[in-house]
Amino acid sequence: MNGKKKQVKIIFDSIAYRYDFLNHLLSFGFDYYWRKRALRLTGVNSGSILLDIACGTGDVSIEARKLGVEKIFGADFSFNMLQLFSKKSPWIKGKSIQMVAENIPFKDYSVTNIAVAFGVRNFYDIQEGFNSFYKVLTPGGKATIIEFRLPSNPVFKGFYKFYFKKILPLVGGIISGDKEAYSYLPRSVEEFDEKIDMKELLSNSGFKKIDMYTLTMGIVQVIIATK
Template identity: 70%
Template sequence: MSTEKKHKVKNIFDDISGKYDLLNHLLSFGIDKRWRKKALKLSGLNKDSVLLDVACGTGDVAIEAKKFGVEKIVGADFSHNMLSLFNKKSKWIIGNNVQMVAEQMPFKDNAFTNITVAFGVRNFYDIQQGFNSFYRVLKQGGKATIIEFKMPKNKLFAALYKFYFKRILPTIGGFISGNKSAYTYLPESVEEFDVKVDLIKLLQNSGFRKIEVYNFTFGIVQTIIAEK
């Protein structure tokens, strides 16, 4: 099952990569940029940071991190097409990206001060193994910052959110990208993830002890910062 999910997710993101940025900004009404900025600010990134951006996609987190003064950035993604776009958008870090999965990182122990993963953890085929890798490659005192969707607690807002997520988003996303199944997978994966996965527990299992949780935009997005 893990191998099947790994390749399914890779194929989805390879296929929609050309429209990925447009749809991210359109379907989130542009708020996704604010989510990344707030999360990176909470992480305390600065010119001395050495950042690994996991599931980096087309490089939006890396570009935002650059504004905080970060110069040493490695982008990592399993989708070749996403990494190609990452190169084009982030020319100042060409050569520093790696095609890989989070569960199997080709890096030395204690190599990074920070790891970020924005809206990618639910696509890991083994989240616990991924977090074990995070812990291994982070320096002591280093931080893993996870930005991820979640289902809001307010019942009325949750109902509206589900309607948008399950009816409107797949239709618009499918029409523009030409791949409706990709934008059906998104809401399905978020709801399943929210019910079945306890990120805090998994991070603790990997050895992280200081863990902070922040909710954005009525609780539809969470940012978790775990320190080694």
């Protein structure tokens, strides 16, 4: 198995049972707002067919359901995360699939919306992931990506880096019992921020209209790419 694929899968299978608790604690509850805001910016509704990629324990799908979306599929390569999603939300049973984002086994033009929250950074091949999104979206369909970024304000960036690189791995490591998983998080965000131009990769895959938003002083980016 590809090195990054294996490493990331091990991490999420290992922290799955503490994931939700730590997510809400370490983001001070902001993660709920980020998902809701991104879905509102996208404009999902009862006519949407949503594929929640890297769905984890399902918080994007849960938020989408509150906004009236009925046709929802969840996809993730971590079995443990998917199991927790089904426990939390029995309505997803039969519609959550263990698969990789880089090779979505859906028919071409079969979904109106794809959403990925805090998943793209972990893909082992982001370009392949975006190619796969493009294939399964209907014309006019939208891919909504939520991802961590580093803030640009130098003073805030200093505070943020201290929290993200010192406090978060410490608390996350103690509570989850997996020190490596919570030092992977800031490392992966920093590397992603330095190296990845999502706009370029999305246009390589064929997306024409790409709208970008920043939330909470630039620590989160939302990208909405239309096919």
